[in-house]
Amino acid sequence: MNTNAAAGAPDRDLTLQVLMIALDKAVAMAAEAQGVSFGELRHQVVYEGTIEATSQIAVIFSDEREKGL
Amino acid sequence: MSQLIVVGSGIAGLIAAYQAAQAGYSVEVLSKSPDPRRLTPAKFESSTYDGFINRYLTATEGHDYLEKKGYVTAMYPGIAEDFQRDLTKGGWLAQPMDAWDSEAQSWLSARSRANQNPAASEALFQEYLDENRMSMTLWYDFFCQQVQDPTLAGRFSLHQLGIDRFYDHPTLFAQALIAQQQCEVVKASYGCEALRSDADFGIYHAGLNHDNPFIQGGGLTIYGLAFDVKAFCLWLLDKLESLNVTLKLGAEFAITAIERDDAGKVIELLSAGGQRYSAHHYLMHPGAFCPNAVLTGTKADNQLAGVKGLWLRIKNAQELWGEPPRPNKIHGGKNQITMGGIQYPAQIADLNCMPQLLPDGRWDLIVGSGYVFIGSYPFTHSTQADRLALTAFANVVERVYDVEIDLDRVVAGDDDRIDLPSSGCVRSFTPDDRELRVIEPTASNGVLLIEGGGNTGTTTKAFFCAKVATEFLNTIDTSITRRDDLSDCYEQIRSQLRQNAALMKQSHWHQLESRLNNACGFADRPMPSNATSSTL
Numbered sequence: 285m286n287t288n289a290a291a292g293a294p295d296r297d298l299t300l301q302v303l304m305i306a307l308d309k310a311v312a313m314a315a316e317a318q319g320v321s322f323g324e325l326r327h328q329v330v331y332e333g334t335i336e337a338t339s340q341i342a343v344i345f346s347d348e349r350e351k352g353l
Numbered sequence: 354m355s356q357l358i359v360v361g362s363g364i365a366g367l368i369a370a371y372q373a374a375q376a377g378y379s380v381e382v383l384s385k386s387p388d389p390r391r392l393t394p395a396k397f398e399s400s401t402y403d404g405f406i407n408r409y410l411t412a413t414e415g416h417d418y419l420e421k422k423g424y425v426t427a428m429y430p431g432i433a434e435d436f437q438r439d440l441t442k443g444g445w446l447a448q449p450m451d452a453w454d455s456e457a458q459s460w461l462s463a464r465s466r467a468n469q470n471p472a473a474s475e476a477l478f479q480e481y482l483d484e485n486r487m488s489m490t491l492w493y494d495f496f497c498q499q500v501q502d503p504t505l506a507g508r509f510s511l512h513q514l515g516i517d518r519f520y521d522h523p524t525l526f527a528q529a530l531i532a533q534q535q536c537e538v539v540k541a542s543y544g545c546e547a548l549r550s551d552a553d554f555g556i557y558h559a560g561l562n563h564d565n566p567f568i569q570g571g572g573l574t575i576y577g578l579a580f581d582v583k584a585f586c587l588w589l590l591d592k593l594e595s596l597n598v599t600l601k602l603g604a605e606f607a608i609t610a611i612e613r614d615d616a617g618k619v620i621e622l623l624s625a626g627g628q629r630y631s632a633h634h635y636l637m638h639p640g641a642f643c644p645n646a647v648l649t650g651t652k653a654d655n656q657l658a659g660v661k662g663l664w665l666r667i668k669n670a671q672e673l674w675g676e677p678p679r680p681n682k683i684h685g686g687k688n689q690i691t692m693g694g695i696q697y698p699a700q701i702a703d704l705n706c707m708p709q710l711l712p713d714g715r716w717d718l719i720v721g722s723g724y725v726f727i728g729s730y731p732f733t734h735s736t737q738a739d740r741l742a743l744t745a746f747a748n749v750v751e752r753v754y755d756v757e758i759d760l761d762r763v764v765a766g767d768d769d770r771i772d773l774p775s776s777g778c779v780r781s782f783t784p785d786d787r788e789l790r791v792i793e794p795t796a797s798n799g800v801l802l803i804e805g806g807g808n809t810g811t812t813t814k815a816f817f818c819a820k821v822a823t824e825f826l827n828t829i830d831t832s833i834t835r836r837d838d839l840s841d842c843y844e845q846i847r848s849q850l851r852q853n854a855a856l857m858k859q860s861h862w863h864q865l866e867s868r869l870n871n872a873c874g875f876a877d878r879p880m881p882s883n884a885t886s887s888t889l
Binding site: 295296299300303304307329330331332333334335338339341342345346349 | 426427430522523524525526527528530531534535539541542543544545546547571572573686687
């Protein structure tokens with residue numbers, strides 16, 4: 285069976301893992317700064333897409349993504 | 354002699370002609386495309402007329418597909434290699450690399466070089482965002498003025514309540530939300546739970562709840578418009594004639610060459626009908642269907658290639674889903690293709706989805722997708738590439754809408770429920786995805802400006818580019834001394850006009866949308882709060 289990996293293309297799952305790590309780091313830093321729960325903030329960002337929550341982590345996430353990708 | 358000749362009657366050429374005529378120029382439009390008001394059906398070699406129904410105007414429309422650190426690369430890893438491999442190997446090329454002619458190979462090499470400079474790609478992406486936002490403001494203003502005629506919003510199928518975007522993965526959804534928030538264009542955001550419980554997204558129930566759901570990320574509504582580009586151009590041609598713009602449309606008006614004097618300055622254009630046309634200025638809008646020979650000798654030489662997209666129509670969709678959905682895009686990374694029992698590597702699986710309202714009030718669902726690089730005009734490629742892209746596309750449509758598609762019957766035209774409403778559409782691409790902006794002096798101290806060619810974002814950016822062009826021509830005409838720095842002058846004007854994009858906050862878009870709602874006679878809507886909203 286042909287796969288993207290076999291054809292030499294970057295693995296999407298790996299790219300997403302890097303992004304997820306950057307996102308989690310940004311959420312952790314924002315949660316600590318605000319004194320809120322990591323799990324709750326992460327759920328708001330990733331599964332609810334809460335605009336306010338994503339605004340809080342936006343800059344940190346961009347920086348972390350730069351480092352990771 | 355006209356003051357200005359515009360070459361091309363696609364959306365970009367017509368808006369350039371409109372802006373120039375409004376600014377007081379005497380304008381003549383030359384185009385190889387027939388007059389769409391007089392010929393139906395007609396075969397058009399134009400990306401304005403070969404696509405289907407709606408065009409979207411949003412901040413991120415038509416952005417480049419190049420390697421960079423933004424969400425495009427994360428969504429579609431290996432985007433650079435897509436222009437190095439054919440579809441059977443997971444790329445976009447309709448045939449293997451070594452099967453292309455020297456022109457296409459040269460274009461592909463230039464594309465490969467562009468992909469080796471991610472920093473330039475990042476800057477280009479930001480430029481797109483800024484210019485698209487400036488252009489959207491001009492579009493809103495234009496529609497606010499014009500839809501005072503109460504029939505026009507319906508005639509254009511104008512959708513002014515924002516464009517929905519769905520994402521197949523939660524991380525990409527979060528990243529896209531962050532990126533678009535930074536542009537201040539997000540109206541509302543929905544996690545998958547919110548999407549599942551929102552009646553407005555009932556048509557996506559299967560895509561959200563399937564055993565292997567396609568939409569696992571979430572959705573955004575961003576400020577933007579959608580409209581029927583063909584109906585709009587029909588109206589705009591009448592408008593141009595009322596502004597005394599001369600329209601010369603048809604095969605005999607196809608431009609075949611740019612003539613120059615001994616000093617290399619432009620003196621006239623030659624047409625297929627053997628006529629010579631001269632003007633003080635020339636604005637050329639070559640799309641994917643421009644023969645490269647016309648541009649030989651300019652910096653636009655061999656800069657345009659075509660990527661084909663495909664369309665499926667689910668007929669009588671209202672019988673399946675009731676209310677028509679809002680126009681939207683579904684971003685789906687890459688998905689594997691299974692055809693004839695063989696598995697092929699993945700193809701990008703984005704969908705553009707829109708209802709088409711029929712005269713009797715029912716509606717069809719039109720879905721577009723597909724990425725098939727077909728080289729430069731005139732296009733020749735194997736049908737196997739189209740079939741692979743169509744198969745990949747149909748696989749995703751089945752998962753999103755829970756419909757079964759028998760492609761053999763659909764392609765043969767034997768399916769009562771689903772058909773191919775057109776043979777596809779061809780988007781113009783440049784090697785670095787940036788629109789052409791080539792400037793040459795004319796013998797009469799005017800300029801020849803070649804613009805356009807920027808993927809699907811040309812429609813969004815049409816007003817911005819037309820404004821830049823008009824101000825540029827006016828600057829040239831009012832300069833006391835001859836300007837030798839034409840490209841610098843053009844880029845300065847362009848840069849100045851995009852400077853205000855950073856000032857466009859969410860309230861700016863809300864005000865524009867409210868103005869347009871009022872102009873259309875629709876009730877105004879409350880400003881969305883910064884918190885997630887699923888009720889807009």
